[in-house]
Amino acid sequence: MDGAAAVILAAGRGTRMRSSLVKVLHPVCGVPMVVWSVRAAQAAGAKTVVVVGGPDREIDGALPDDVELAVQPVADGTGGALEAALGQLGDATDVVVLAGDVPLVDAGTIAQLLEAHRAAGSAATVATMVLDDPSGYGRVVRGPDGNVERIVETKNPEDATTEQLAIAEVNTGLIVFSVSGLGDILAQISTANAQGERYLPDAIPALRAAGASVAAVEVSDPSLTIGVNDQVDLARVAEIAQQRIQRRHMEAGVRIEAPQSVVIEADVEIAADAKILAGSVLRGATVIGAGAVIGPHTVLEHSEVGTDSKVVQSHLMLAKVGAGVSVGPFAYLRPGAELADGSKAGTFVEIKNSVIGAGAKVPHLSYIGDADVGEGANLGASTITANYDGRNKHRTVVGADARTGVHTSLIAPVEVGERAVTGAGSTIAEDVPDAALGIARSRQTNVEGFADRDQSDD
Ligand code: UD1
Ligand code: MG
Secondary structure, three states: OOOEEEEEEOOOOOHHHOOOOOHHHOEEOOEEHHHHHHHHHHHOOOOOEEEEEOOOOOOHHHOOOOOEEEEOOOOOOHHHHHHHHHHHOOOOOEEEEEEOOOOOOOHHHHHHHHHHHHHHOOOEEEEEEEOOOOOOOOEEEEOOOOOEEEEEOOOOHHHOOHHHHOOOEEEEEEEEEEOOOHHHHHHOOOOOOOOOOOOHHHHHHHHHHOOOOEEEEEOOOHHHHOOOOOHHHHHHHHHHHHHHHHHHHHHOOOEEOOHHHOEEOOOOEEOOOOEEOOOOEEEOOOEEOOOOEEOOOOEEEOOEEOOOOEEOOOEEEOOEEOOOOEEOOOEEEOOOEEEOOOOEEEEOEEEEOEEEOOOOEEEEOOEEEOEEEOOOOEEOOOOEEEOEOOOOEOOEEEOOOOEEOOOOEEEOOEEEOOOOEEOOOOEEOOOEOOOOEEOOOOOOOOOOOHHHOOOOOO
16 A cells, blocks of 8 residues: 555444444444454555544544544534545555444555556546445446446435435445645535535546546445444444454464354454354453363453463453463452463353462352462362452452462452461451461360250240
């Protein structure tokens, strides 16, 4: 894309979404809709990418660093949106215009359109698609020589004739313009239409009147250019995006069981020979190592799972799991949970902000918060850290190869030494030295013959 800039129009609120979130920030498989268009333009080789947003600069935070924001002061239509970006195109000779609400467009389609535009020497080239149901889209009116004469908007019935409504070829929103003279042409676009907006496609009749040619390139796979205007479109686009993501992983050697029950967001990384089992959801910056088995029914959010680990029916959020680790079923690993190689977090176990050392085990019914558990330690069923005194959080340290008895409460701050042992049912409020046994429970009293006592009070 040498000498070409990309402009992504994203300043419309998207009222048809009926949402407080602006349309182009709605995520598609975990990535804001507008960022899909940005990535496609960059993958096609665009060095300069300008996104047009509204004066609230709401979308600025969602954009990658190397992308510029242009501000359209008033959302007066797509014509005004492109105009707002003109000053930021550098020395580009051509500008590829993408809509921020057409997220599935790919690099190949963008590159192909630009190539056709340059080869034909057109002033503008429109990517079009032919749809069985073209409703909602602008219809492409061609002249006898194949030139695009204009695009008729159809959102309001008054804009189009019955004859025009019958046209199946529509504007995808992806258009290339030659930059030379574009400012003058855009300045001519008026609001004289049923919507009272400055329609970008109205640049086409102006170019034609000036004697320039306007070409069209039909996109063969219309699923690449579906526009998102409401929540129904969004779900449809997300479904196609999901299939695309899963196909990429499968082609790279990942096994996905029951693909329709699985959700994998766009930025998840999965090594070959990992298995993703039914009902699993992988979100955000999640990374999965080779041979790992995820699921069934596991949710991973921004979490890492190492080589050959198993995570069964569990929920992980900002957690880090090493190699050969066993998690679940029914474990909840919260932010800062780090499980070293060969360790285990078993059934009904919750861990947060804690390091579980290599080979250490937390097999059943535990809450471990703000703790450092040494290598090879074993925490008995229902070992609980009392990490919070009502005001502050305190750390618990369990030494390497220590063993806690069932129902041990560890009242932090407290330290259980290396190879130390705690008695079942102990409330450990004081440090246990290395290799010592700590027992902290009241002694048992047996009342002999209790059941045989005469209970009547005569
Ligand atoms: C637009 C096209 C239509 C095409 C369809 C493809 C126009 C007038 N119509 O219609 O021919 O078939 O896309 O999906 O261009 N935007 C701004 N500033 C504005 C208005 C819109 O930046 O003032 C942005 C929106 O955020 C959106 C994009 O432009 O990302 C398209 O706007 P939208 O209102 O969705 O246009 P459509 O009715 O879909
Ligand atoms: Mg649209």
